[in-house]
Amino acid sequence: MKPKVFISEPVPQEVEEYISKFCDYKIWKEKYPIPKEILYKETKDIDGLMTPKGVITEEFLENSPNLKIVSNIAVGYEAFDIKAMKERKVLGTHTPYVLDETVADLAFGLILMTARKLGELDQYVKSGKWHKSDNQKFLGQDVHHSTLGMIGMGRIGEKVARRATFGFNMNVLYHTRNRRPQLEESYGIKYSNIESLLENSDFVLLMLPLTDATYQLIGQEQFKLMKQSAFFINCSRGKIVDEKALIHALETKEISGAGLDVFEVEPVDKDNPLLKMQNVVTLPHIGSATEKTRFNMVMKAAENLVAGVTNQVPPDVVDELRELLEN
Ligand SMILES: NC(=O)C1=CN([C@@H]2O[C@H](COP(=O)(O)OP(=O)(O)OC[C@H]3O[C@@H](n4cnc5c(N)ncnc54)[C@H](OP(=O)(O)O)[C@@H]3O)[C@@H](O)[C@H]2O)C=CC1
Numbered sequence: 001m002k003p004k005v006f007i008s009e010p011v012p013q014e015v016e017e018y019i020s021k022f023c024d025y026k027i028w029k030e031k032y033p034i035p036k037e038i039l040y041k042e043t044k045d046i047d048g049l050m051t052p053k054g055v056i057t058e059e060f061l062e063n064s065p066n067l068k069i070v071s072n073i074a075v076g077y078e079a080f081d082i083k084a085m086k087e088r089k090v091l092g093t094h095t096p097y098v099l100d101e102t103v104a105d106l107a108f109g110l111i112l113m114t115a116r117k118l119g120e121l122d123q124y125v126k127s128g129k130w131h132k133s134d135n136q137k138f139l140g141q142d143v144h145h146s147t148l149g150m151i152g153m154g155r156i157g158e159k160v161a162r163r164a165t166f167g168f169n170m171n172v173l174y175h176t177r178n179r180r181p182q183l184e185e186s187y188g189i190k191y192s193n194i195e196s197l198l199e200n201s202d203f204v205l206l207m208l209p210l211t212d213a214t215y216q217l218i219g220q221e222q223f224k225l226m227k228q229s230a231f232f233i234n235c236s237r238g239k240i241v242d243e244k245a246l247i248h249a250l251e252t253k254e255i256s257g258a259g260l261d262v263f264e265v266e267p268v269d270k271d272n273p274l275l276k277m278q279n280v281v282t283l284p285h286i287g288s289a290t291e292k293t294r295f296n297m298v299m300k301a302a303e304n305l306v307a308g309v310t311n312q313v314p315p316d317v318v319d320e321l322r323e324l325l326e327n
């Protein structure tokens with residue numbers, strides 16, 4: 001008998017065919033997201049789940065006693081209850097590496113958009129307001145030869161640092177818990193404590209996971225340290241920032257602007273003040289959203305799923321659950 005799996009969003013035909021070779025499967029193809037009661041009904045006796053958000057709670061695990069693996073179709077897995085998964089010996093996987101370059105492109109897109117006011121000026125031209133050319137309104141800030149401060153220098157961070165150093169001649173400061181001497185040597189990036197990074201950067205980019213330690217890592221105190229001319233870019237997770245403090249910093253001109261792919265609550269509330277600010281670029285969490293990369297992520301997630309339900313070692317078990325592979 002084939003293992004039973006559930007997939008909580010539509011996947012490309014090729015991925016479905018791959019899964020069908022090894023598993024009995026069901027896919028939710030209706031409106032996203034799948035309602036909780038349907039998810040719970042469909043997952044009662046499954047061996048594996050593939051899902052884009054991976055909201056795995058004690059309650060969910062209780063409901064799916066046969067579950068062996070949750071394959072998250074994303075890199076970030078902050079919605080896994082790691083403790084509960086460990087206790088029930090449920091593996092969790094994610095999709096690292098295949099999206100790095102795509103997310104790095106987007107991070108750079110946000111840097112360029114904020115510095116050169118691309119979103120604002122696009123609206124300006126389209127709304128028919130362009131009557132004279134030499135307008136102070138057009139003036140932005142240089143990206144090349146400026147200083148980029150990165151909090152987080154992992155798989156994606158490294159790709160951003162490469163673009164910044166070799167593409168734009170930027171000085172790169174970075175902060176992590178563990179230094180990356182090899183990257184310091186290859187790219188000339190410099191390790192910094194958070195305070196000094198904030199004080200000296202023209203762009204501050206978050207490229208780290210949401211964890212207990214990083215929840216609201218950036219708040220009022222940190223925005224006060226940033227240069228008034230600096231831009232804040234978040235491509236990681238909205239909850240790493242105290243969003244009220246960010247709004248305050250923008251309203252009081254403590255910083256010059258922000259580029260945000262992520263928000264505290266997603267989809268972002270239509271009344272969120274950030275949506276009304278011209279100096280803030282807002283995107284709907286599209287870091288990895290290219291056709292090719294999304295396909296590669298889903299295929300990688302399918303490979304992890306199949307491995308997990310067929311007693312093989314899934315390639316991308318998240319670090320905190322690797323110990324389950326030893327038993
Ligand atoms: N906007 C989007 O669409 C996307 C967003 N993401 C987000 O980006 C995040 C990063 O992805 P990726 O580069 O693959 O992850 P990695 O795990 O490769 O890198 C994470 C980096 O963050 C650092 N870090 C972790 N905890 C802390 C901490 N407490 N203080 C300082 N630094 C810390 C790590 O260094 P160290 O451990 O040494 O501290 C490491 O350098 C993901 O977790 C996800 O949330 C990812 C893909 C797309």
Ligand SMILES: O=CC(=O)O
Nearest residue numbers: 073074075076288
């Ligand atoms: O936010 C996206 C991810 O892959 O994590």
